[in-house]
Amino acid sequence: MKLVVVSAGLSSPSSTRLLADRLAAATLDRVPADSEVIELRDLATEIAQHFVTGFPPARLAAALDAVAAADGLIAVTPVFAASYSGLFKSFFDLIHKDALTGKPALLGATGGTARHSLVTEHALRPLFTHLRALVVPTAVYAASEDWGEEGPAQRITRAGAELARSMNSAAGRNAPDADTAAAVAxxxxxxxxxxxxxxxxxxxxxxxxxxxxxxxx
Known part of the structure; x- marks a missing residue:
């Protein structure tokens, strides 16, 4: 199986990429899969070119194909103006309308304050529901103050277990391993x-x- 992680962080290092990596690790602890990380900041120019020309450059085409072929998706964005970033939205605007249908997906977001914690529910979840992805119940938001010694560890573990179970189920493995079953239910x-x-x-x-x-x- 293949897990694709899309991170829309703009800085390096990035708290958005940090959250994406931790969500991926929590998922891969419970499902046997290869993983690929797509950093959208490296594709910003290609994304703009695609909108203007209608044709994706090679790197962007490979990223779009990877998302379409993935068995599971993790998508994490920084919060701008109380919603997902323009770069994040632009990338998913280029995804084929049927590419995410039934695909297990885990959503995450990062921001400077806990006041934006509901962005995963009022912005991200409706977007991926519109794309017909199979979004797991737990989304993870991390504010600046959450990055202590543990961080939002419990929610990350829960979300990763949910995505692992969803990927196993979609792959026909309806009997998840004991660790996944214990973590999820x-x-x-x-x-x-x-x-x-x-x-x-x-x-x-x-x-x-x-x-x-x-x-x-």
């Missing part, structure tokens, strides 16, 4: 599925168990 001693992060503080009770409890009353 740990179970309590009673068999109920609990939240991935115990700090979320909720438990999903199986329907049969709930129905039996209602009948007992």
């Amino acid at each position: 740990p179970r309590s001693a009673t068999g109920a599925v609990t939240s991935v992060d115990p700090a979320d503080g909720f438990t999903v009770v199986p329907f049969e168990q709930r129905l039996a409890a209602l009948r007992a009353h």
Whole structure:
């Protein structure tokens, strides 16, 4: 399998690339796949040329083909004006309209303040839903203050496990390995599925168990 990582960070080093690398590592810990990183800042000129000429230069064509052929996609952007960057949007505007259909995708974003944390839900998720990608439930936003010793480690681990499970399922591996299953859907001693992060503080009770409890009353 092939995992493609698209990073729209503009600086070097970049917190956007750092988040992209950590998401990729969390995914590759749980699914056997080769990986490729596409740095959009290296393709900025080619992206502009494609819009003007209608033809992608060779490097850009290879990047577009890699995304289309990927078994899983990680896409991470810096936040500009409370949304994804223009470079990020421009690249995905060039993707063929059917290239992401059914493709497992994990979304991430970075910004200077936690106030933009919902950008993954009000901007990124609608974009990739429009492209018909199979977006995993957990998206990861990292503000400047999140890059401590651990960073947003729990969400990164959860998101990577979700993408790994989705890639395995799409590849016909409907029985994920034990580590992936435990990370994505740990179970309590009673068999109920609990939240991935115990700090979320909720438990999903199986329907049969709930129905039996209602009948007992």
